[in-house]
Amino acid sequence: AQKVTQAQTEISVVEKEDVTLDCVYETRDTTYYLFWYKQPPSGELVFLIRRNSFDEQNEISGRYSWNFQKSTSSFNFTITASQVVDSAVYFCALHSGIGFQKLVFGTGTRLLVSP
Amino acid sequence: NAGVTQTPKFQVLKTGQSMTLQCAQDMNHEYMSWYRQDPGMGLRLIHYSVGAGITDQGEVPNGYNVSRSTTEDFPLRLLSAAPSQTSVYFCASTGTGSSPLHFGNGTRLTVT
Numbered sequence: 256a257q258k259v260t261q262a263q264t265e266i267s268v269v270e271k272e273d274v275t276l277d278c279v280y281e282t283r284d285t286t287y288y289l290f291w292y293k294q295p296p297s298g299e300l301v302f303l304i305r306r307n308s309f310d311e312q313n314e315i316s317g318r319y320s321w322n323f324q325k326s327t328s329s330f331n332f333t334i335t336a337s338q339v340v341d342s343a344v345y346f347c348a349l350h351s352g353i354g355f356q357k358l359v360f361g362t363g364t365r366l367l368v369s370p
Numbered sequence: 371n372a373g374v375t376q377t378p379k380f381q382v383l384k385t386g387q388s389m390t391l392q393c394a395q396d397m398n399h400e401y402m403s404w405y406r407q408d409p410g411m412g413l414r415l416i417h418y419s420v421g422a423g424i425t426d427q428g429e430v431p432n433g434y435n436v437s438r439s440t441t442e443d444f445p446l447r448l449l450s451a452a453p454s455q456t457s458v459y460f461c462a463s464t465g466t467g468s469s470p471l472h473f474g475n476g477t478r479l480t481v482t
């Protein structure tokens with residue numbers, strides 16, 4: 256069975272602090288994809304990144320970076336120098352195997368960035 | 371380019387009523403799906419479709435029906451609404467099995 260665990264329910268930081276959102280996944284498949292989505296207070300779901308199981312390179316996009324470690328089944332997300340606009344719920348999701356994408360979502364981490 | 375369009379944005383139903391949540395995409399995506407979002411539970415897959423005329427059940431299909439008569443449209447039907455179906459519903463589409471999903475803006479449904 257596939258499972259995604261986001262143990263941090265809510266994180267509060269002050270602007271300009273760095274923050275890391277944890278994601279731990281479980282799957283028996285060797286081929287899988289991991290995603291991060293952002294849900295701002297307006298409610299829509301915004302795609303942030305996709306990583307496949309054969310690519311363990313970390314990625315940086317502006318203030319965002321992702322650390323994928325197969326050895327610990329983790330795909331953590333770090334925001335550097337957080338801003339108020341980063342306040343949102345962040346979901347980690349897993350698509351395991353091939354064929355139709357049935358995403359398994361974590362329960363989300365609510366990030367509150369205060370000025 | 372509208373992407374994925376869901377209607378309505380809000381709906382209140384009484385127990386036992388039926389309704390259809392509409393979903394349309396203009397990206398010619400083969401794959402479409404419906405998820406529900408509940409507090410503390412993330413999003414869960416209700417039904418999905420891999421092309422016109424083909425649908426299948428996801429993780430939480432009970433109480434919902436779907437059909438896919440065209441590539442563009444994928445409506446979700448609640449046959450007899452129950453309070454347990456109070457949730458936010460998201461429709462999504464994608465062109466390939468591993469590409470990121472394009473989500474609609476969601477429908478907030480309350481069943482009293």
